[in-house]
Amino acid sequence: GESVGLHLPTLSVQEGDNSIINCAYSNSASDYFIWYKQESGKGPQFIIDIRSNMDKRQGQRVTVLLNKTVKHLSLQIAATQPGDSAVYFCAASGGYQKVTFGIGTKLQVIP
Amino acid sequence: NAGVTQTPKFQVLKTGQSMTLQCAQDMNHEYMSWYRQDPGMGLRLIHYSVGAGITDQGEVPNGYNVSRSTTEDFPLRLLSAAPSQTSVYFCASSPGRATEAFFGQGTRLTVV
Numbered sequence: 001g002e003s004v005g006l007h008l009p010t011l012s013v014q015e016g017d018n019s020i021i022n023c024a025y026s027n028s029a030s031d032y033f034i035w036y037k038q039e040s041g042k043g044p045q046f047i048i049d050i051r052s053n054m055d056k057r058q059g060q061r062v063t064v065l066l067n068k069t070v071k072h073l074s075l076q077i078a079a080t081q082p083g084d085s086a087v088y089f090c091a092a093s094g095g096y097q098k099v100t101f102g103i104g105t106k107l108q109v110i111p
Numbered sequence: 112n113a114g115v116t117q118t119p120k121f122q123v124l125k126t127g128q129s130m131t132l133q134c135a136q137d138m139n140h141e142y143m144s145w146y147r148q149d150p151g152m153g154l155r156l157i158h159y160s161v162g163a164g165i166t167d168q169g170e171v172p173n174g175y176n177v178s179r180s181t182t183e184d185f186p187l188r189l190l191s192a193a194p195s196q197t198s199v200y201f202c203a204s205s206p207g208r209a210t211e212a213f214f215g216q217g218t219r220l221t222v223v
Contacts, residue, residue, distance in 0.1 A: 032209035043115075043201050043214030044154070051209070089153065093209055098169060101146075101154040 012108045019077040021105045023090035028071065030094035035064060035075045038087045038104070047075070047088075077107075085109045113137050117202050117215035124192040124222045132187040132218050134202030142205040143185040144169070144212070145177065147198040154201065160185055161208075192222045 013019045031052040036044035050057045050064045057064050063076040087106050093099040118133045144159040156169030160179040176188040203212040
């Protein structure tokens with residue numbers, strides 16, 4: 001089955017710095033990856049996704065990088081703001097496999 | 112456009128009681144799912160549906176039932192609540208398999 005994990009359960013960054021959140025997945029058949037943001041007391045919210053035919057995708061202040069060779073993806077947040085403080089989840093799916101979520105990384109932004 | 116609406120937001124049950132968590136979406140999405148979220152374990156899939164009349168088990172289906180009589184609604188039933196079912200439950204919908212999911216605000220359930 002799929003397993004998706006995060007290297008750092010908590011990440012503290014200074015406001016204005018860049019943040020990098022990492023995620024590893026185990027199923028080489030995974031072909032679709034998503035990052036979600038979950039604020040306290042709310043449901044997860046889509047940030048950005050990437051398909052396996054891409055290595056990099058950029059959004060507004062966020063970039064996702066995918067390394068299929070080592071089954072790793074990362075979320076980069078540029079110029080981190082206090083409003084970025086939340087738990088970030090990666091998720092992976094492939095073929096007919098259901099979406100599997102990682103345990104999450106808590107991002108704390110220090111003003 | 113309300114998105115995904117879950118009710119109730121909070122619920123306390125006694126062991127052995129039954130209840131239904133409601134989930135409705137107004138985006139005409141075919142895919143709907145139920146997850147539970149426990150500390151340190153991320154989101155785990157309970158049941159899902161790929162369309163009206165079609166449901167299937169996820170990773171942790173025991174103790175839960177679902178049905179999908181309409182595209183809009185996907186209720187989750189706890190037949191006999193147990194303390195192990197204390198969790199935060201999220202309903203999600205998506206237009207397809209490999210697409211972003213839209214989540215509800217969650218139901219915090221405590222079983223005593």
